[in-house]
Amino acid sequence: MSEILVVVDHADGAVRKTTTELLTIARRLGAPSAVFIGRGYEQAKATLAAFGAQKVYVLEQPELSDYLVAPKAEALAQLCERLQPAAVLLTSSPEGKEIAGRLAIKRESGLITDAVDVVTGDDGAPVTTQSVFAGNYTVQAKVTRGCPIITVKPNAATPEPAKAQPVEEKVEVTISEAAKAARVVDRTARERTGRPELTEASIVVSGGRGVGSAENFTVIEALADALGGAVGASRAAVDAGWYPHAYQVGQTGKTVSPQLYIAAGISGAIQHRAGMQTSRTIVAVNKDPEAPIFDMADFGVVGDLHTVLPQATEEIMRRKGQ
Amino acid sequence: MKIVVCVKYVPDATADRTFNASDRTVDRTSVPGLLSELDEHAIEAALTLAEAHGANVTALTVGPSDAAAAVKKALQMGADAGVHVVDDAIHGSDAIASSLVLAKALQKLGEAEPVDLVMCGMASTDGGMSVVPAMLAERLGYAQLTFAASVEVSGDVVRIRRDAETATETIEAKLPAVVSVTDQANEPRYPSFKGIMAAKKKPVQTWSLADLGVDASAVGLGAAWSSVVSYDARPPRQKGTIVTDDGSGGEALVRFLAEQKFV
Numbered sequence: 001m002s003e004i005l006v007v008v009d010h011a012d013g014a015v016r017k018t019t020t021e022l023l024t025i026a027r028r029l030g031a032p033s034a035v036f037i038g039r040g041y042e043q044a045k046a047t048l049a050a051f052g053a054q055k056v057y058v059l060e061q062p063e064l065s066d067y068l069v070a071p072k073a074e075a076l077a078q079l080c081e082r083l084q085p086a087a088v089l090l091t092s093s094p095e096g097k098e099i100a101g102r103l104a105i106k107r108e109s110g111l112i113t114d115a116v117d118v119v120t121g122d123d124g125a126p127v128t129t130q131s132v133f134a135g136n137y138t139v140q141a142k143v144t145r146g147c148p149i150i151t152v153k154p155n156a157a158t159p160e161p162a163k164a165q166p167v168e169e170k171v172e173v174t175i176s177e178a179a180k181a182a183r184v185v186d187r188t189a190r191e192r193t194g195r196p197e198l199t200e201a202s203i204v205v206s207g208g209r210g211v212g213s214a215e216n217f218t219v220i221e222a223l224a225d226a227l228g229g230a231v232g233a234s235r236a237a238v239d240a241g242w243y244p245h246a247y248q249v250g251q252t253g254k255t256v257s258p259q260l261y262i263a264a265g266i267s268g269a270i271q272h273r274a275g276m277q278t279s280r281t282i283v284a285v286n287k288d289p290e291a292p293i294f295d296m297a298d299f300g301v302v303g304d305l306h307t308v309l310p311q312a313t314e315e316i317m318r319r320k321g322q
Numbered sequence: 323m324k325i326v327v328c329v330k331y332v333p334d335a336t337a338d339r340t341f342n343a344s345d346r347t348v349d350r351t352s353v354p355g356l357l358s359e360l361d362e363h364a365i366e367a368a369l370t371l372a373e374a375h376g377a378n379v380t381a382l383t384v385g386p387s388d389a390a391a392a393v394k395k396a397l398q399m400g401a402d403a404g405v406h407v408v409d410d411a412i413h414g415s416d417a418i419a420s421s422l423v424l425a426k427a428l429q430k431l432g433e434a435e436p437v438d439l440v441m442c443g444m445a446s447t448d449g450g451m452s453v454v455p456a457m458l459a460e461r462l463g464y465a466q467l468t469f470a471a472s473v474e475v476s477g478d479v480v481r482i483r484r485d486a487e488t489a490t491e492t493i494e495a496k497l498p499a500v501v502s503v504t505d506q507a508n509e510p511r512y513p514s515f516k517g518i519m520a521a522k523k524k525p526v527q528t529w530s531l532a533d534l535g536v537d538a539s540a541v542g543l544g545a546a547w548s549s550v551v552s553y554d555a556r557p558p559r560q561k562g563t564i565v566t567d568d569g570s571g572g573e574a575l576v577r578f579l580a581e582q583k584f585v
Contacts, residue, residue: 111416136338281584295558
């Protein structure tokens with residue numbers, strides 16, 4: 001079967017859920033091989049096997065972790081030249097897309113980003129689905145030259161375990177001096193919230209201008225915690241300084257596609273819709289009955305989020321207690 | 323210092339954007355176009371650096387004849403000069419071909435005096451791939467510093483701060499470099515009346531592919547390394563149940579969530 005490379009998205013060996021989604025998709029296209037770049041392979045090993053990696057290429061050279069995307073693109077280009085895979089799949093994160101863009105140029109191969117689905121086409125080559133123009137269109141596309149390089153958005157597939165015993169291979173690559181031009185001189189990890197990552201979460205509760213202040217975001221957080229979800233914020237709330245930019249949902253923030261999206265105090269401007277329109281179920285709470293968010297909501301409450309949300313949180317806790 | 327800002331002319335995101343049925347490319351004519359809003363942040367960052375360090379700022383665009391408006395807006399904001407690469411053969415180019423044309427134009431701009439800093443927005447508001455800055459760095463062999471929330475230059479070193487996935491990072495490189503900036507970086511200035519008048523006298527060069535030594539067969543729809551098979555308008559979401567809070571709105575919300583098995 002043709003070899004499909006899956007570039008593992010991880011933090012020091014902690015494999016992100018998106019990688020298990022990619023391995024699930026790769027199994028539809030051929031035989032998945034995981035490419036693990038960086039530190040912490042021992043920790044990642046079991047997950048990659050559990051989701052069906054037939055092979056794992058392990059690239060542990062320190063230069064691959066200490067610099068940004070350029071060395072990783074060089075490493076993948078060398079691996080692709082040797083293996084001639086049928087496709088390369090990466091997570092559609094900023095880093096994943098940049099690696100993919102550089103790899104596409106090095107390998108003279110077509111690139112598709114932000115796929116929400118990938119299937120095998122009639123000719124055996126992958127066909128992708130993308131959601132474009134703020135989610136108003138879906139587009140089917142394929143790569144017509146070289147090895148298809150595809151970045152896939154989180155939540156594009158439900159991860160399905162498929163136990164395998166991958167063959168491991170340590171790979172050494174040559175990293176040029178030019179690829180080390182930009183380096184990270186300081187990294188301050190954000191405080192862990194204990195909540196799921198925004199782009200991966202199956203439930204997201206977001207607050208907007210209607211929240212009114214930074215302090216009032218506790219109302220959003222409480223509902224998110226009751227549901228086991230992530231917290232998001234609209235651009236208006238971020239610009240007002242009420243919530244950090246890392247949690248912004250929308251065109252210039254994160255794009256999310258959860259099972260459930262709750263928009264509280266968010267009117268639903270196109271910039272925001274672009275970031276959440278593909279959510280499975282949308283719930284809106286807003287004081288303004290004319291807010292455009294209600295046009296796309298599966299369920300809406302016209303009311304003050306400061307009373308509706310705490311009541312909902314309390315009701316969830318009461319039901320859980322039973 | 324010589325700074326070039328890459329800007330894109332895009333269909334207005336607030337209008338009903340669509341595709342050309344004949345070749346499945348983005349419709350750039352029936353919807354009004356404008357300078358991609360996110361590129362204004364790149365122009366602002368370049369102008370701020372120029373004010374602090376002294377620099378020549380050139381706005382560069384690749385696109386159809388209408389795209390001259392993107393360069394004009396940059397000149398009105400305060401850029402010193404403009405370059406517009408326009409050629410019928412470019413129609414339908416993918417990000418890979420667009421980055422090739424931009425890179426060749428940047429090389430030509432660097433013939434007289436090397437380009438120290440290439441600045442871009444974080445994404446276009448139409449394609450929205452966010453890959454062109456990385457592709458330019460790849461093609462030019464420049465350092466890549468992307469998604470900057472702030473940019474500083476001291477001597478021959480550029481430093482950015484950015485909000486990465488799990489951490490705030492400071493990234494540093496020696497010039498030359500490609501830097502993309504987010505909408506967090508600044509508040510773009512509005513062109514002043516003086517700026518609008520002054521822009522009329524600023525030099526704008528128009529280049530064809532031949533001027534750049536790019537073969538027409540290397541770009542455009544026919545040369546794209548990926549192709550759109552089909553496109554469909556997403557059916558509008560069915561408007562759901564909207565209730566007015568009568569004091570039990572929160573409970574009604576939870577009943578809905580329970581029916582959908584979220585609780």
